[in-house]
Amino acid sequence: MAVKFFGQYLVEQGIVASQALLNAIHIQEKNNLKLGELAVTMGLITPADIERVHTIQASRDIKLGDLLVEMKLLSLDQLNDVLTRQKNTHLYIGEALVMVGALTGDQLKSHLEAFSADQAKYLSNDVELPITSPNSAIWEMTADLTYKMVTRLLGLQFKTGLCVAVTTIPANFMLAAIDFIGDVEGRYLILVSEELQKTIARAILSEESVDHEPVEVLDDTVMEFVNVVCGNVVAKASQMGVIMNIKPPVAIRPPAGGLPIAEGWIALSFPLHISNGDTMELILQIRE
């Protein structure tokens, strides 16, 4: 039911033992050299060059390959040679598992097919942002994954409203928020009414009634929904080559006038019109 990578799927399903996966990952780590390591192995640069480039790269937002060319340590042709060799010699986890004897070739094929079917529900992305952002693909995926989780985890039917930029986070009964840190920074917020909070609590706790639940449990169910969505966003982002992490979720009671958006940030509102007439609002706060 969650975004997974192939090795994790195999261990969680009990198909491959965790030690066998670690052995396969060890082979992968030895085989799949990073760009700089491979360039050193090919005799194009020295380990001292790499150390120097990494020091400079720490203060600049530039890819290692581009920096190596800029510093004339590699020509463009040499960089392309290294990238081609890196691609052609890449060992996938499934191949490594066959090498350590954890799977046969036929088993690999059939489990890959089952894995693809399991993950197919997370592949499509129908969201488009009304603004241009360097990380549009990540935010579009975030909104799309939210829609999928609202359907699958909460069992709610809804129609999406128009996504618009807002200058204030509107007032509502409560909101749950999580901060994204890493390559892409931002804040993820879900705003709900009191009734919608109870609907979420019933789904998360698998209870028919939550009328006697304390406030902290009801708040926690919305925070946990946000935590599950954002954890899966981080997993999906890692598959897209973007390293992100999340902080623990928080619950906030917005004041009557709403919450202002800090300078230098943009907030995008994605309304979800639930079939019972209620509205859930996803807000993504991203750097301008």
Next chain:
Amino acid sequence: MKKVLIVDDSLSVARQLEKIISESSDFTSVGHAKNGAEAIKMNHSENPDIICMDMNMPGMDGLTALRTLSVMDKDVKVVMVTSLGGVGDKFTEALKLGAKNVISKPFESDTVLRILREL
């Protein structure tokens, strides 16, 4: 009957896991810790056979606690239960630190029980 300690800052996840565990005659819950530091204390006081532990918690996180538990108690079996299970680096780090498995959130009760029984 194996004793299970649940470690998660979320009250609702603790409730979900306690419900799953209580429905099986193979396991009994010995408590709920809200972060890694509490988990280490409760591992000492409750002596569980299995710990189901979240990664992303305020205070001491799950991977830090796992690192300590792996050194302090060679017998306890730790399963991470986390929304970050699908992140390759986190998953691999958990296994390298000694976790027996990693269950992704959202989870299904059948998956949780199968993995706990396999330990």
